[in-house]
Amino acid sequence: MSGPGFDLARVRADFPILRQEVRGRPLVYLDSAATGQKPQAVLDAITRYYTHDNANVHRGVHILSERATQAFEDARETVRRFIHAKDVREVIFVRGTTEAINLVAATYGRKHVGPGDEVLISAMEHHSNIVPWQMVCDAAGAKLRVIPVDERGELRMDTVDALLTEKTRLLAITHVSNALGSVNPIKELVAKAHAKNIPVLVDGAQSVTHFPVDVQDLGCDFYAFSGHKLFGPTGIGVLYGKLSMLESLPPYQGGGDMILSVTMEKTVYNRVPHRFEAGTPDMAGAVGLAAAIRYLEAVGMQNVSQHDQWLLAYATDALQSIPGLKLVGTAPHKTGVLSFTLEDVHPHDVGTILDQEGICIRTGHHCAQPLMQRFGVAATARASLALYNTREDVDALVKGLHKVKEVFA
Numbered sequence: 001m002s003g004p005g006f007d008l009a010r011v012r013a014d015f016p017i018l019r020q021e022v023r024g025r026p027l028v029y030l031d032s033a034a035t036g037q038k039p040q041a042v043l044d045a046i047t048r049y050y051t052h053d054n055a056n057v058h059r060g061v062h063i064l065s066e067r068a069t070q071a072f073e074d075a076r077e078t079v080r081r082f083i084h085a086k087d088v089r090e091v092i093f094v095r096g097t098t099e100a101i102n103l104v105a106a107t108y109g110r111k112h113v114g115p116g117d118e119v120l121i122s123a124m125e126h127h128s129n130i131v132p133w134q135m136v137c138d139a140a141g142a143k144l145r146v147i148p149v150d151e152r153g154e155l156r157m158d159t160v161d162a163l164l165t166e167k168t169r170l171l172a173i174t175h176v177s178n179a180l181g182s183v184n185p186i187k188e189l190v191a192k193a194h195a196k197n198i199p200v201l202v203d204g205a206q207s208v209t210h211f212p213v214d215v216q217d218l219g220c221d222f223y224a225f226s227g228h229k230l231f232g233p234t235g236i237g238v239l240y241g242k243l244s245m246l247e248s249l250p251p252y253q254g255g256g257d258m259i260l261s262v263t264m265e266k267t268v269y270n271r272v273p274h275r276f277e278a279g280t281p282d283m284a285g286a287v288g289l290a291a292a293i294r295y296l297e298a299v300g301m302q303n304v305s306q307h308d309q310w311l312l313a314y315a316t317d318a319l320q321s322i323p324g325l326k327l328v329g330t331a332p333h334k335t336g337v338l339s340f341t342l343e344d345v346h347p348h349d350v351g352t353i354l355d356q357e358g359i360c361i362r363t364g365h366h367c368a369q370p371l372m373q374r375f376g377v378a379a380t381a382r383a384s385l386a387l388y389n390t391r392e393d394v395d396a397l398v399k400g401l402h403k404v405k406e407v408f409a
Contacts, residue, residue, distance in 0.1 A: 117169045122173055122184075124180060318398050
């Protein structure tokens with residue numbers, strides 16, 4: 001497999017945090033599935049907003065408010081273009097994937113899920129796509145059903161047709177597993193669900209960073225992702241929803257820009273998307289997210305995807321050469337996530353020793369405890385790759401893991 005379709009050294013230079021040494025060693029950052037680092041273009045955009053345009057949006061008539069509003073709505077259009085939504089009104093700004101899913105649970109779930117109904121998820125979901133649906137089902141007297149996962153970390157697609165029943169009110173499914181890297185066949189799942197008039201929500205937190213996403217091509221009804229994993233700021237995220245679906249839903253929160261008029265007797269709600277954006281939004285966050293998207297578009301998402309697969313293949317071979325290391329999640333369609341256990345060494349000890357070598361990985365259950373239970377482990381170590389990672393980063397990880405083995409020999 002060929003290498004990245006971009007100048008990797010130049011991309012790395014765009015991320016100032018990567019230039020530092022930690023614990024006397026060059027930083028090796030392999031935790032991008034938890035949060036991505038920020039290119040200088042994003043940092044500059046946020047600083048420029050706060051030093052030049054900062055004001056509250058939509059309600060002011062002065063020049064700063066006009067500029068802030070323009071920047072905020074331009075960011076919405078940037079997101080629309082990035083995910084290929086049909087209409088800019090289908091882009092709702094939220095705090096992140098978790099809030100986006102909770103928004104759908106509190107609006108669609110409250111309206112459509114009743115006693116005896118079912119919500120279908122999978123065994124590889126992040127807690128953020130489990131707990132809100134448990135809450136909806138508990139409140140409504142409904143049942144949560146689960147698509148199982150096989151030994152490689154793939155969905156058991158042979159079970160889906162039987163699990164999608166006349167009682168199913170929603171399929172909520174991750175595009176890419178945060179704990180395994182497995183890529184799910186969303187287009188096929190949407191087709192199966194829509195054949196039975198069942199809407200689909202997709203958790204895209206781990207997908208938009210690795211390959212192009214076209215929500216119209218996927219056909220999903222909702223798609224959620226976070227800015228901070230997309231190399232943008234924390235505290236900003238996106239819920240995409242088909243316009244007809246959004247217009248049918250009640251508000252999520254009350255106050256601020258979600259209203260047109262208020263009397264003590266009645267409130268008239270604003271149009272979509274503002275109906276779902278109560279209060280002062282994260283204007284700088286939206287500006288920073290738009291800058292991150294423009295940065296990725298300049299690099300080219302197809303190039304990002306090519307780099308991801310190139311480095312994943314290299315890292316997979318390198319880790320499998322380490323005696324006693326077992327990869328957890330070996331689906332044939334994956335992104336750059338390597339979850340593993342090391343014989344006789346607790347994952348937290350693996351992470352602690354690697355940290356002394358300047359290597360940042362994630363250890364624990366990755367907010368996917370049911371999935372850990374499925375594989376019979378309490379936790380794994382997880383190295384996650386991004387567009388700024390190199391073969392040298394992988395080599396440092398392998399060297400660090402050999403040191404871990406020496407410590408526990």
